[in-house]
Amino acid sequence: MISELVKEDSYKNDFVPFADISDRAAWEALPPEMKDSVTENGLQYLGYRFPQIPLSLYREFSSNGNRTRCEDKVFQRRYALDALVLAGCFEGNGRFMDDILDGIYCIMEESTWCVPAHNTYIRDTPQSPIPDYSNPVIDLFAGESGATLALAEYLLRPEFEKISPFISRDIDFRLRERIFIPYLNRHFWWMGDGKEQMNNWTVWITQNVMLAAFTRPDSVLSREEKSCILAKAARSVDYFLEEYGEDGCCSEGAHYYGHAGVALFHCLRIMNQVTDNGLQAVFREKKIRNIADYIRKVHITEDVYVNFADCPARCSRRGAGEYLFGKATDQPELCAFAAADLKKNPDPLLTGEESLYRRLLQITTWEEMTGANTAASIAAGGCVSESAPGAGSPGGPADAWFESTGVMTARDGRLFLAVKAGENGDSHNHNDVGSFIVFRDGRPLFIDLGVETYCKKTFSERRYEIWTMQSQYHNLPSFGGFIQQAGAEYAASDVSCTITDREASLSMEIAGAYRRPGEDTGCIRQADGTLALKDGAAGIRSYRRKAVLTRGENIRIEDVYDGDLPAVLNLMVCFEPSIEQTGEDAWELSLDGERACLIQGASAVSAEEIYLEDEKLKSCWGQRVFRIQVRMERRLALTII
Numbered sequence: 001m002i003s004e005l006v007k008e009d010s011y012k013n014d015f016v017p018f019a020d021i022s023d024r025a026a027w028e029a030l031p032p033e034m035k036d037s038v039t040e041n042g043l044q045y046l047g048y049r050f051p052q053i054p055l056s057l058y059r060e061f062s063s064n065g066n067r068t069r070c071e072d073k074v075f076q077r078r079y080a081l082d083a084l085v086l087a088g089c090f091e092g093n094g095r096f097m098d099d100i101l102d103g104i105y106c107i108m109e110e111s112t113w114c115v116p117a118h119n120t121y122i123r124d125t126p127q128s129p130i131p132d133y134s135n136p137v138i139d140l141f142a143g144e145s146g147a148t149l150a151l152a153e154y155l156l157r158p159e160f161e162k163i164s165p166f167i168s169r170d171i172d173f174r175l176r177e178r179i180f181i182p183y184l185n186r187h188f189w190w191m192g193d194g195k196e197q198m199n200n201w202t203v204w205i206t207q208n209v210m211l212a213a214f215t216r217p218d219s220v221l222s223r224e225e226k227s228c229i230l231a232k233a234a235r236s237v238d239y240f241l242e243e244y245g246e247d248g249c250c251s252e253g254a255h256y257y258g259h260a261g262v263a264l265f266h267c268l269r270i271m272n273q274v275t276d277n278g279l280q281a282v283f284r285e286k287k288i289r290n291i292a293d294y295i296r297k298v299h300i301t302e303d304v305y306v307n308f309a310d311c312p313a314r315c316s317r318r319g320a321g322e323y324l325f326g327k328a329t330d331q332p333e334l335c336a337f338a339a340a341d342l343k344k345n346p347d348p349l350l351t352g353e354e355s356l357y358r359r360l361l362q363i364t365t366w367e368e369m370t371g372a373n374t375a376a377s378i379a380a381g382g383c384v385s386e387s388a389p390g391a392g393s394p395g396g397p398a399d400a401w402f403e404s405t406g407v408m409t410a411r412d413g414r415l416f417l418a419v420k421a422g423e424n425g426d427s428h429n430h431n432d433v434g435s436f437i438v439f440r441d442g443r444p445l446f447i448d449l450g451v452e453t454y455c456k457k458t459f460s461e462r463r464y465e466i467w468t469m470q471s472q473y474h475n476l477p478s479f480g481g482f483i484q485q486a487g488a489e490y491a492a493s494d495v496s497c498t499i500t501d502r503e504a505s506l507s508m509e510i511a512g513a514y515r516r517p518g519e520d521t522g523c524i525r526q527a528d529g530t531l532a533l534k535d536g537a538a539g540i541r542s543y544r545r546k547a548v549l550t551r552g553e554n555i556r557i558e559d560v561y562d563g564d565l566p567a568v569l570n571l572m573v574c575f576e577p578s579i580e581q582t583g584e585d586a587w588e589l590s591l592d593g594e595r596a597c598l599i600q601g602a603s604a605v606s607a608e609e610i611y612l613e614d615e616k617l618k619s620c621w622g623q624r625v626f627r628i629q630v631r632m633e634r635r636l637a638l639t640i641i
Helices: 024-028 032-043 060-064 068-091 097-108 140-163 166-185 200-213 223-242 261-274 280-284 286-297 320-328 332-343 356-370 375-380 615-621
Strands: 299-301 400-402 407-411 415-420 436-440 443-446 477-479 487-491 493-499 503-509 521-525 531-535 540-550 554-563 567-573 577-581 586-591 594-611 624-640
Touching: 032 068, 032 356, 060 068, 068 097, 068 140, 068 356, 097 140, 097 166, 140 166, 140 200, 140 356, 166 200, 166 223, 200 223, 200 261, 223 261, 261 280, 261 286, 261 320, 280 286, 286 299, 286 320, 286 332, 286 400, 299 415, 299 436, 320 332, 320 356, 332 356, 407 493, 407 503, 407 540, 415 540, 415 554, 443 567, 477 554, 554 567, 577 594, 577 624
Parallel strands: none
Antiparallel strands: 400 407, 407 415, 415 436, 436 443, 477 567, 493 503, 503 540, 521 531, 540 554, 554 624, 567 624, 577 586, 586 594, 594 624
């Protein structure tokens, strides 16, 4: 799609992200309250002592699996530099310059911009404990660091020239050494080749490489080199787009949408500008429009989203990226959603964002997003709404069926249901084929825990030893110890989705997610937490699930089992459960003192308390969650009221 539009002579102009510091009219035209906020943020870093990153800290990931201690210091340096650069541009008086230069040279003096967890040349292979100066790795954060330094240099170039010609020269040297030469001369897996599975890395890094390259003068990076970078970037974007269905669903989930769908938009935006609007027609493509609007369709309430796979339940607020994506694809509802969410953001300046580009976009689009909200302003490119439509509200997102990933979302203003069919081979996969999420009145009833803080196990052959990634800790059955397996071949089958004005339903067969196709072998968790293959899984002949939201009434989960192994349905909740037997095989489940669910067809129901140790999980769910275990025979029905 994109490569076809990029020819040998397509590169026309350098990329202009915003006016540089010398254009005082442009900076002074930004809202005074924005200047005050940005300056206040910058003042926090006057005289800042940039944290040291000794080699011993870098090596921690290889030695003990800890990736946060080193990364925290890496990111702190960039948060500080971003704040200082933006404050310096707003003031224009040089007060922040000493600290800016300290930050720039501190980052340039790092032995690598690649974080320890990514320090490998081949995907999913062991990381080297020490970076190789002679052979730089371009990972997510090398790309981010390059873009940040390039943008800082672009914005402050007139002032740097007054101080010394060496500043810009030094930055350009580092960019060529660590970004441009390896990008042009090497193939990294995330670039794509038509065989390797793509993910957010592809567009996230590509966006940043282009941002760095296309803000360089021709004297630094030749037009021939820029044309080569553009052509290579276009191919990568095409490989990325091939992974998406026409429905635009992000298989990595809402958390990664900002670095997948929105990063795709930034790629297209940069390409469009440097080709003199050569890609303008792309924004009208159905797939691109659907990728943009995906985030609205998986929104539940406030900052809570459908969170299958490696996605926390609570995600970052939407802002300039989503707003501009909606504007480019002519989708005012997405503009309204992003603008309204921005107003609720406790950190509207994105001070916890390492990307200077994203921070700059947020600041320079602020007035447009928070100002006008009339139909006339939509046509002119302004914001459209004071508040984001809630689930089931007029103008809110409709039910959605993402056939490419097997995910359905449905809502009626009171109840929200998300169900995943699909497979267990997605990027950032959890073994969760058939699982569901239910909210009522904006409160979670049946949850997906999401993901723990990333560690050495997370992206290794031991990934599925992590308990939150196993099917028995999702809203799914287990069969005599057998749980779901990882891989694209472990999937739902006979999937059928129906959405009408009256109801939304998704039905599927999920037995195939538990056993090897054609074999009597399945996966069990051993006492030490490791996973092993065991014969006997052929005893799981069929497990059919149908999930239905009937508008104005209820949600029903109907399961039918055919097999020889004992079946136990696991249900994950974050509120303390109360269980009452109301009949021979009938039970009533209350959560946090409120009736939540009627259970029919269970011989026993029990609950266990799980104390959370991981800080990322605790930030979503508090100190504890609960797993309800429902022993069933052949048929089971849950009615959420």
